[in-house]
Amino acid sequence: MKIAIIDYGMGNIHSVSKAIELCGAKPIITNKKSQLSSCEKIVLPGVGAFDDAVTELEKLKLIPVIKEQVKNKKPFLGICLGMQLLFETSQEAKSKAGLGILKGQVIKFSAKLGQKVPHMGWNNLEDISAGCSLLNGITARAQVYFCHSYYPEPVDKDVVAASCNYGVKFACALAKENIYGVQFHPEKSQAIGLKIIRNFVELC
Amino acid sequence: MLSKRIIPCLDIKAGRVVKGVKFLGLRDAGDPVSVAKEYDAQGADELVFLDITASIENRKTLVALVEKIASNIFMPFTVGGGISEIDDIRNILNAGAEKVSLNTQAVKFPELISSAAKRFGSQCVVVAIDAKRQGEFWEVFINGGRTPTGIDVEVWAEKAARLGAGEILLTSMDCDGTNDGYDIKLTKAITSKVNIPVIASGGAGKLEDFYNVFMQAEADAALAASLFHYGKLSVKQIKEYLNQRGVMVRL
Numbered sequence: 001m002k003i004a005i006i007d008y009g010m011g012n013i014h015s016v017s018k019a020i021e022l023c024g025a026k027p028i029i030t031n032k033k034s035q036l037s038s039c040e041k042i043v044l045p046g047v048g049a050f051d052d053a054v055t056e057l058e059k060l061k062l063i064p065v066i067k068e069q070v071k072n073k074k075p076f077l078g079i080c081l082g083m084q085l086l087f088e089t090s091q092e093a094k095s096k097a098g099l100g101i102l103k104g105q106v107i108k109f110s111a112k113l114g115q116k117v118p119h120m121g122w123n124n125l126e127d128i129s130a131g132c133s134l135l136n137g138i139t140a141r142a143q144v145y146f147c148h149s150y151y152p153e154p155v156d157k158d159v160v161a162a163s164c165n166y167g168v169k170f171a172c173a174l175a176k177e178n179i180y181g182v183q184f185h186p187e188k189s190q191a192i193g194l195k196i197i198r199n200f201v202e203l204c
Numbered sequence: 205m206l207s208k209r210i211i212p213c214l215d216i217k218a219g220r221v222v223k224g225v226k227f228l229g230l231r232d233a234g235d236p237v238s239v240a241k242e243y244d245a246q247g248a249d250e251l252v253f254l255d256i257t258a259s260i261e262n263r264k265t266l267v268a269l270v271e272k273i274a275s276n277i278f279m280p281f282t283v284g285g286g287i288s289e290i291d292d293i294r295n296i297l298n299a300g301a302e303k304v305s306l307n308t309q310a311v312k313f314p315e316l317i318s319s320a321a322k323r324f325g326s327q328c329v330v331v332a333i334d335a336k337r338q339g340e341f342w343e344v345f346i347n348g349g350r351t352p353t354g355i356d357v358e359v360w361a362e363k364a365a366r367l368g369a370g371e372i373l374l375t376s377m378d379c380d381g382t383n384d385g386y387d388i389k390l391t392k393a394i395t396s397k398v399n400i401p402v403i404a405s406g407g408a409g410k411l412e413d414f415y416n417v418f419m420q421a422e423a424d425a426a427l428a429a430s431l432f433h434y435g436k437l438s439v440k441q442i443k444e445y446l447n448q449r450g451v452m453v454r455l
Contacts, residue, residue: 014300118327
Protein backbone atom coordinates (compact mmCIF):
# COMPACT_ATOMS: atom_id res chain seq x y z
CA MET A 1 0.00 0.00 0.00
CA LYS A 2 1.25 3.44 -0.93
CA ILE A 3 0.71 6.24 1.58
CA ALA A 4 1.45 9.81 0.59
CA ILE A 5 3.14 12.05 3.14
CA ILE A 6 2.61 15.64 2.15
CA ASP A 7 5.92 17.46 1.95
CA TYR A 8 5.37 21.19 2.31
CA GLY A 9 8.47 22.23 4.18
CA MET A 10 6.93 22.09 7.64
CA GLY A 11 9.23 19.84 9.62
CA ASN A 12 9.58 16.29 10.58
CA ILE A 13 8.48 14.04 7.76
CA HIS A 14 11.35 11.65 8.21
CA SER A 15 10.05 9.98 11.38
CA VAL A 16 6.53 9.67 10.00
CA SER A 17 7.88 8.11 6.84
CA LYS A 18 9.99 5.58 8.73
CA ALA A 19 7.11 4.66 11.01
CA ILE A 20 4.83 4.01 8.03
CA GLU A 21 7.50 1.88 6.41
CA LEU A 22 7.89 -0.11 9.62
CA CYS A 23 4.14 -0.72 9.61
CA GLY A 24 4.35 -2.37 6.23
CA ALA A 25 3.25 0.36 3.82
CA LYS A 26 5.25 2.29 1.26
CA PRO A 27 5.60 5.97 2.18
CA ILE A 28 5.67 8.42 -0.72
CA ILE A 29 6.96 11.84 0.31
CA THR A 30 5.41 14.22 -2.15
CA ASN A 31 3.74 17.52 -2.95
CA LYS A 32 2.51 16.44 -6.38
CA LYS A 33 -1.18 16.28 -7.15
CA SER A 34 -0.77 13.16 -9.28
CA GLN A 35 0.91 11.24 -6.47
CA LEU A 36 -1.64 12.35 -3.91
CA SER A 37 -4.28 11.00 -6.25
CA SER A 38 -2.58 7.69 -6.89
CA CYS A 39 -1.71 6.89 -3.26
CA GLU A 40 -4.30 5.01 -1.25
CA LYS A 41 -4.00 7.10 1.90
CA ILE A 42 -2.64 10.51 2.83
CA VAL A 43 -0.80 11.81 5.87
CA LEU A 44 -0.42 15.52 6.58
CA PRO A 45 2.27 16.02 9.21
CA GLY A 46 3.39 19.42 10.39
CA VAL A 47 5.40 21.29 12.97
CA GLY A 48 5.58 25.06 13.17
CA ALA A 49 3.38 28.08 12.77
CA PHE A 50 -0.17 27.92 11.41
CA ASP A 51 0.11 30.83 8.96
CA ASP A 52 3.40 29.58 7.53
CA ALA A 53 1.87 26.15 6.95
CA VAL A 54 -1.16 27.55 5.14
CA THR A 55 1.12 29.79 3.07
CA GLU A 56 3.24 26.82 2.01
CA LEU A 57 0.17 24.75 1.10
CA GLU A 58 -1.15 27.70 -0.93
CA LYS A 59 2.15 28.14 -2.76
CA LEU A 60 2.10 24.48 -3.73
CA LYS A 61 -1.60 24.76 -4.71
CA LEU A 62 -2.32 21.81 -2.46
CA ILE A 63 -5.41 23.03 -0.62
CA PRO A 64 -7.94 22.17 -3.36
CA VAL A 65 -6.14 18.86 -3.91
CA ILE A 66 -6.39 17.92 -0.24
CA LYS A 67 -10.06 18.92 -0.12
CA GLU A 68 -10.84 16.89 -3.21
CA GLN A 69 -9.07 13.78 -1.92
CA VAL A 70 -10.82 14.04 1.43
CA LYS A 71 -14.15 14.50 -0.32
CA ASN A 72 -13.42 11.38 -2.37
CA LYS A 73 -13.26 9.48 0.92
CA LYS A 74 -9.55 8.77 0.82
CA PRO A 75 -8.32 7.96 4.34
CA PHE A 76 -6.53 11.03 5.63
CA LEU A 77 -4.49 11.47 8.81
CA GLY A 78 -3.43 14.88 10.10
CA ILE A 79 -0.72 14.91 12.77
CA CYS A 80 -0.24 17.83 15.19
CA LEU A 81 -0.26 21.01 13.09
CA GLY A 82 -1.40 18.85 10.17
CA MET A 83 -4.55 18.08 12.17
CA GLN A 84 -5.05 21.67 13.29
CA LEU A 85 -4.99 22.84 9.66
CA LEU A 86 -8.18 20.87 9.01
CA PHE A 87 -10.15 23.33 11.16
CA GLU A 88 -11.66 26.65 10.15
CA THR A 89 -9.52 28.99 12.21
CA SER A 90 -6.73 29.09 14.77
CA GLN A 91 -5.93 31.58 17.49
CA GLU A 92 -2.34 31.24 16.34
CA ALA A 93 -3.24 32.54 12.87
CA LYS A 94 -2.72 36.21 12.14
CA SER A 95 -3.96 36.29 8.58
CA LYS A 96 -4.75 32.80 7.32
CA ALA A 97 -7.81 30.61 7.57
CA GLY A 98 -7.59 26.87 7.94
CA LEU A 99 -8.88 24.32 5.44
CA GLY A 100 -12.31 24.16 7.06
CA ILE A 101 -12.66 20.43 6.51
CA LEU A 102 -13.68 20.11 10.16
CA LYS A 103 -15.86 22.69 11.85
CA GLY A 104 -14.35 24.48 14.81
CA GLN A 105 -11.26 26.32 15.84
CA VAL A 106 -7.82 25.77 17.30
CA ILE A 107 -7.17 27.56 20.57
CA LYS A 108 -4.25 28.23 22.88
CA PHE A 109 -3.90 26.74 26.36
CA SER A 110 -4.95 29.55 28.65
CA ALA A 111 -2.40 30.75 31.19
CA LYS A 112 -5.30 30.76 33.65
CA LEU A 113 -5.30 26.97 33.67
CA GLY A 114 -2.12 27.14 35.73
CA GLN A 115 -0.32 24.69 33.46
CA LYS A 116 2.96 25.23 31.70
CA VAL A 117 2.78 25.95 28.00
CA PRO A 118 3.82 24.17 25.76
CA HIS A 119 2.15 20.97 26.90
CA MET A 120 5.22 18.83 26.52
CA GLY A 121 5.70 15.18 27.35
CA TRP A 122 3.74 11.99 27.89
CA ASN A 123 0.10 12.18 28.82
CA ASN A 124 -2.82 9.75 28.99
CA LEU A 125 -5.44 9.07 26.36
CA GLU A 126 -8.91 9.19 27.86
CA ASP A 127 -12.47 8.62 26.69
CA ILE A 128 -11.31 6.50 23.76
CA SER A 129 -14.31 5.98 21.55
CA ALA A 130 -15.07 2.33 21.02
CA GLY A 131 -15.11 1.38 17.39
CA CYS A 132 -12.61 3.99 16.25
CA SER A 133 -10.37 2.11 13.82
CA LEU A 134 -7.42 4.43 14.39
CA LEU A 135 -7.40 3.68 18.12
CA ASN A 136 -8.28 0.02 17.83
CA GLY A 137 -6.63 -1.96 20.64
CA ILE A 138 -5.44 1.17 22.47
CA THR A 139 -6.52 1.06 26.08
CA ALA A 140 -7.49 3.98 28.28
CA ARG A 141 -4.59 5.60 30.12
CA ALA A 142 -2.15 4.62 27.38
CA GLN A 143 0.43 7.39 27.16
CA VAL A 144 1.44 9.26 24.04
CA TYR A 145 3.85 12.09 23.37
CA PHE A 146 2.56 15.66 23.14
CA CYS A 147 4.44 18.78 22.17
CA HIS A 148 2.09 21.71 21.48
CA SER A 149 0.66 25.01 22.71
CA TYR A 150 -2.64 24.93 20.78
CA TYR A 151 -5.43 22.36 20.69
CA PRO A 152 -8.53 21.80 18.58
CA GLU A 153 -12.05 22.60 19.69
CA PRO A 154 -14.38 20.87 17.26
CA VAL A 155 -17.95 22.12 17.01
CA ASP A 156 -19.25 18.62 16.44
CA LYS A 157 -18.32 16.65 19.57
CA ASP A 158 -19.05 13.37 17.83
CA VAL A 159 -15.75 13.63 15.97
CA VAL A 160 -13.76 13.37 19.22
CA ALA A 161 -12.16 9.92 19.31
CA ALA A 162 -10.08 10.48 22.45
CA SER A 163 -9.36 13.27 24.86
CA CYS A 164 -6.52 14.29 27.10
CA ASN A 165 -6.47 16.25 30.33
CA TYR A 166 -4.07 19.14 30.77
CA GLY A 167 -5.80 21.59 33.05
CA VAL A 168 -8.58 21.38 30.50
CA LYS A 169 -9.94 18.32 28.80
CA PHE A 170 -9.24 18.65 25.09
CA ALA A 171 -9.80 16.57 21.97
CA CYS A 172 -6.53 14.85 21.14
CA ALA A 173 -7.79 12.38 18.53
CA LEU A 174 -10.49 12.97 15.96
CA ALA A 175 -12.28 10.70 13.57
CA LYS A 176 -14.97 11.56 11.06
CA GLU A 177 -15.58 9.02 8.33
CA ASN A 178 -12.32 8.93 6.37
CA ILE A 179 -10.79 11.89 8.22
CA TYR A 180 -8.50 11.27 11.19
CA GLY A 181 -6.45 13.66 13.24
CA VAL A 182 -4.19 13.43 16.27
CA GLN A 183 -2.70 16.19 18.38
CA PHE A 184 0.04 13.95 19.76
CA HIS A 185 2.92 12.48 17.79
CA PRO A 186 2.31 8.79 17.09
CA GLU A 187 5.64 8.67 15.25
CA LYS A 188 7.34 9.60 18.54
CA SER A 189 5.18 7.59 20.92
CA GLN A 190 7.14 4.35 20.82
CA ALA A 191 5.12 1.11 20.75
CA ILE A 192 1.71 2.74 21.29
CA GLY A 193 2.36 5.29 18.58
CA LEU A 194 3.45 2.64 16.13
CA LYS A 195 0.29 0.67 16.92
CA ILE A 196 -1.79 3.73 15.99
CA ILE A 197 0.11 4.17 12.73
CA ARG A 198 -0.30 0.47 12.02
CA ASN A 199 -4.04 0.89 12.60
CA PHE A 200 -4.11 3.72 10.06
CA VAL A 201 -2.25 1.56 7.57
CA GLU A 202 -4.30 -1.57 8.11
CA LEU A 203 -7.74 -0.57 9.37
CA CYS A 204 -8.61 2.97 8.35
CA MET B 205 -1.96 13.70 33.92
CA LEU B 206 1.34 14.73 32.43
CA SER B 207 4.16 12.40 33.44
CA LYS B 208 7.50 13.50 34.83
CA ARG B 209 10.17 12.65 32.29
CA ILE B 210 13.48 10.83 32.68
CA ILE B 211 15.99 11.82 30.02
CA PRO B 212 19.35 10.19 29.40
CA CYS B 213 21.92 12.45 27.75
CA LEU B 214 24.51 11.22 25.27
CA ASP B 215 27.64 13.13 24.32
CA ILE B 216 28.47 12.73 20.65
CA LYS B 217 31.86 13.29 19.07
CA ALA B 218 32.25 12.86 15.32
CA GLY B 219 29.15 10.72 15.16
CA ARG B 220 30.10 8.45 18.07
CA VAL B 221 28.97 8.28 21.68
CA VAL B 222 31.75 9.26 24.06
CA LYS B 223 32.14 8.65 27.80
CA GLY B 224 32.65 5.00 28.56
CA VAL B 225 29.26 3.52 28.05
CA LYS B 226 29.06 0.26 29.91
CA PHE B 227 25.93 -1.46 28.80
CA LEU B 228 26.11 -5.16 29.15
CA GLY B 229 25.63 -7.04 25.94
CA LEU B 230 25.87 -4.03 23.73
CA ARG B 231 27.96 -4.89 20.72
CA ASP B 232 29.05 -1.35 19.98
CA ALA B 233 28.84 1.04 22.91
CA GLY B 234 29.98 3.91 20.72
CA ASP B 235 27.14 3.60 18.26
CA PRO B 236 24.49 6.20 19.09
CA VAL B 237 21.73 4.07 17.57
CA SER B 238 22.57 1.01 19.70
CA VAL B 239 22.75 3.15 22.83
CA ALA B 240 19.50 4.91 21.96
CA LYS B 241 17.78 1.56 21.45
CA GLU B 242 18.98 0.40 24.85
CA TYR B 243 17.54 3.51 26.52
CA ASP B 244 14.37 3.04 24.53
CA ALA B 245 14.07 -0.49 25.93
CA GLN B 246 14.61 0.84 29.46
CA GLY B 247 11.66 3.18 29.03
CA ALA B 248 13.43 6.52 28.65
CA ASP B 249 10.94 9.27 27.83
CA GLU B 250 13.25 11.30 25.63
CA LEU B 251 16.91 11.47 24.72
CA VAL B 252 19.28 14.39 24.44
CA PHE B 253 22.25 14.20 22.06
CA LEU B 254 24.94 16.79 22.63
CA ASP B 255 27.46 17.18 19.86
CA ILE B 256 30.64 18.12 21.65
CA THR B 257 32.78 18.63 18.58
CA ALA B 258 30.40 20.92 16.76
CA SER B 259 32.64 21.92 13.86
CA ILE B 260 31.18 22.96 10.55
CA GLU B 261 32.54 19.91 8.85
CA ASN B 262 30.94 17.86 11.56
CA ARG B 263 27.46 19.29 10.87
CA LYS B 264 26.81 16.92 7.99
CA THR B 265 27.85 13.95 10.10
CA LEU B 266 25.47 15.12 12.77
CA VAL B 267 22.51 15.50 10.40
CA ALA B 268 23.19 12.04 8.96
CA LEU B 269 23.32 10.70 12.49
CA VAL B 270 20.02 12.34 13.42
CA GLU B 271 18.44 10.71 10.39
CA LYS B 272 19.81 7.33 11.41
CA ILE B 273 18.54 7.69 14.96
CA ALA B 274 15.09 8.79 13.79
CA SER B 275 14.91 5.78 11.47
CA ASN B 276 15.48 3.41 14.34
CA ILE B 277 13.84 4.79 17.44
CA PHE B 278 10.36 6.24 17.64
CA MET B 279 10.72 8.49 20.62
CA PRO B 280 11.35 12.19 20.99
CA PHE B 281 14.90 13.44 21.04
CA THR B 282 16.72 16.75 21.26
CA VAL B 283 19.95 17.64 19.52
CA GLY B 284 22.32 20.34 20.74
CA GLY B 285 25.87 21.55 20.48
CA GLY B 286 27.17 24.51 18.52
CA ILE B 287 23.90 25.30 16.76
CA SER B 288 24.11 28.84 15.47
CA GLU B 289 21.98 29.17 12.37
CA ILE B 290 18.36 28.76 11.38
CA ASP B 291 19.57 26.45 8.59
CA ASP B 292 21.23 24.14 11.14
CA ILE B 293 17.99 24.00 13.09
CA ARG B 294 15.93 23.24 10.00
CA ASN B 295 18.29 20.48 8.89
CA ILE B 296 18.28 18.82 12.28
CA LEU B 297 14.49 19.01 12.65
CA ASN B 298 13.91 17.77 9.12
CA ALA B 299 16.21 14.85 9.81
CA GLY B 300 13.85 13.73 12.56
CA ALA B 301 14.81 15.42 15.83
CA GLU B 302 11.92 16.72 17.89
CA LYS B 303 13.78 19.67 19.37
CA VAL B 304 17.05 21.54 19.19
CA SER B 305 18.93 22.85 22.16
CA LEU B 306 20.58 26.27 21.97
CA ASN B 307 23.16 27.50 24.46
CA THR B 308 26.14 29.77 23.72
CA GLN B 309 24.74 31.19 20.49
CA ALA B 310 21.45 32.02 22.18
CA VAL B 311 23.29 34.02 24.84
CA LYS B 312 25.34 35.84 22.21
CA PHE B 313 22.44 36.34 19.82
CA PRO B 314 19.14 36.06 21.71
CA GLU B 315 17.22 36.78 18.50
CA LEU B 316 18.17 33.24 17.43
CA ILE B 317 15.57 32.05 19.96
CA SER B 318 12.80 34.26 18.60
CA SER B 319 13.51 33.54 14.96
CA ALA B 320 13.66 29.79 15.62
CA ALA B 321 10.42 29.92 17.62
CA LYS B 322 8.71 31.90 14.90
CA ARG B 323 9.86 29.54 12.15
CA PHE B 324 9.49 26.18 13.83
CA GLY B 325 7.36 26.83 16.90
CA SER B 326 8.36 27.23 20.54
CA GLN B 327 7.81 23.55 21.22
CA CYS B 328 11.03 22.63 19.43
CA VAL B 329 13.28 25.31 20.92
CA VAL B 330 15.12 24.28 24.08
CA VAL B 331 17.42 26.81 25.70
CA ALA B 332 20.22 25.14 27.65
CA ILE B 333 21.67 27.14 30.51
CA ASP B 334 24.87 26.29 32.39
CA ALA B 335 24.56 27.87 35.83
CA LYS B 336 27.14 28.44 38.56
CA ARG B 337 26.57 29.89 42.00
CA GLN B 338 28.30 33.24 42.51
CA GLY B 339 27.52 34.51 46.00
CA GLU B 340 23.99 35.82 45.89
CA PHE B 341 23.08 34.72 42.38
CA TRP B 342 23.66 32.08 39.72
CA GLU B 343 25.74 33.14 36.75
CA VAL B 344 25.28 31.96 33.16
CA PHE B 345 28.38 30.32 31.68
CA ILE B 346 28.87 29.67 27.97
CA ASN B 347 31.32 27.81 25.72
CA GLY B 348 30.82 24.53 27.52
CA GLY B 349 31.06 26.14 30.94
CA ARG B 350 34.37 27.84 30.28
CA THR B 351 33.27 31.47 29.89
CA PRO B 352 31.43 33.50 32.53
CA THR B 353 28.98 36.04 31.17
CA GLY B 354 27.98 38.11 34.19
CA ILE B 355 24.35 37.31 33.34
CA ASP B 356 21.97 36.27 36.11
CA VAL B 357 20.48 32.85 35.35
CA GLU B 358 17.03 33.86 36.60
CA VAL B 359 17.00 36.91 34.35
CA TRP B 360 18.23 34.92 31.37
CA ALA B 361 15.73 32.10 31.83
CA GLU B 362 12.89 34.58 31.96
CA LYS B 363 14.16 36.39 28.88
CA ALA B 364 14.60 33.14 26.96
CA ALA B 365 11.02 32.16 27.77
CA ARG B 366 9.78 35.56 26.70
CA LEU B 367 11.67 35.26 23.39
CA GLY B 368 9.89 32.00 22.65
CA ALA B 369 11.90 29.17 24.19
CA GLY B 370 9.65 26.17 24.77
CA GLU B 371 11.76 24.55 27.43
CA ILE B 372 14.79 25.23 29.65
CA LEU B 373 17.52 22.65 30.10
CA LEU B 374 19.11 23.81 33.32
CA THR B 375 22.51 22.41 34.30
CA SER B 376 24.03 23.15 37.66
CA MET B 377 27.79 23.39 37.19
CA ASP B 378 28.18 23.20 40.96
CA CYS B 379 26.43 19.85 41.20
CA ASP B 380 27.47 18.34 37.89
CA GLY B 381 29.66 15.30 38.42
CA THR B 382 29.20 15.24 42.21
CA ASN B 383 26.47 12.54 42.30
CA ASP B 384 25.17 14.38 45.40
CA GLY B 385 21.80 15.25 43.92
CA TYR B 386 20.32 17.93 41.72
CA ASP B 387 20.61 21.59 42.67
CA ILE B 388 17.21 21.97 44.30
CA LYS B 389 17.51 25.68 45.06
CA LEU B 390 18.60 26.60 41.55
CA THR B 391 15.96 24.42 39.91
CA LYS B 392 13.23 25.72 42.20
CA ALA B 393 14.28 29.31 41.49
CA ILE B 394 13.82 28.75 37.77
CA THR B 395 10.65 26.63 37.86
CA SER B 396 8.97 29.35 39.90
CA LYS B 397 10.19 32.03 37.51
CA VAL B 398 9.12 30.67 34.12
CA ASN B 399 5.93 29.07 32.82
CA ILE B 400 7.65 26.66 30.43
CA PRO B 401 8.91 23.17 31.27
CA VAL B 402 12.29 22.91 33.01
CA ILE B 403 14.65 19.94 32.68
CA ALA B 404 16.96 19.66 35.68
CA SER B 405 20.48 18.47 35.01
CA GLY B 406 23.67 17.85 36.96
CA GLY B 407 24.27 15.88 40.12
CA ALA B 408 21.99 12.84 39.95
CA GLY B 409 23.50 9.97 41.90
CA LYS B 410 20.72 8.03 43.61
CA LEU B 411 17.01 7.33 43.43
CA GLU B 412 15.91 9.99 45.95
CA ASP B 413 17.62 12.67 43.89
CA PHE B 414 14.95 12.22 41.23
CA TYR B 415 12.13 12.29 43.75
CA ASN B 416 13.50 15.47 45.32
CA VAL B 417 14.00 17.37 42.09
CA PHE B 418 10.43 16.58 41.02
CA MET B 419 8.72 17.14 44.36
CA GLN B 420 10.78 19.89 45.95
CA ALA B 421 12.02 21.79 42.92
CA GLU B 422 9.02 21.04 40.67
CA ALA B 423 11.16 20.10 37.69
CA ASP B 424 9.25 18.69 34.71
CA ALA B 425 12.02 16.36 33.65
CA ALA B 426 15.32 15.11 35.02
CA LEU B 427 18.35 14.52 32.87
CA ALA B 428 21.34 12.36 33.69
CA ALA B 429 24.34 11.09 31.79
CA SER B 430 27.07 9.23 33.67
CA LEU B 431 24.59 7.59 36.04
CA PHE B 432 23.08 5.78 33.08
CA HIS B 433 26.27 5.37 31.09
CA TYR B 434 27.99 3.52 33.88
CA GLY B 435 24.90 1.47 34.57
CA LYS B 436 24.64 2.64 38.18
CA LEU B 437 20.90 2.99 37.80
CA SER B 438 18.59 2.19 34.92
CA VAL B 439 15.73 4.36 33.74
CA LYS B 440 13.38 1.54 34.65
CA GLN B 441 14.62 1.37 38.25
CA ILE B 442 14.15 5.09 38.68
CA LYS B 443 10.65 5.04 37.25
CA GLU B 444 9.53 2.11 39.36
CA TYR B 445 10.85 3.87 42.43
CA LEU B 446 9.10 7.13 41.56
CA ASN B 447 5.87 5.31 40.83
CA GLN B 448 5.98 3.67 44.25
CA ARG B 449 6.44 7.07 45.84
CA GLY B 450 3.43 8.44 43.99
CA VAL B 451 5.16 10.44 41.26
CA MET B 452 3.39 10.21 37.91
CA VAL B 453 5.69 8.48 35.42
CA ARG B 454 5.18 6.52 32.23
CA LEU B 455 5.71 2.83 32.91
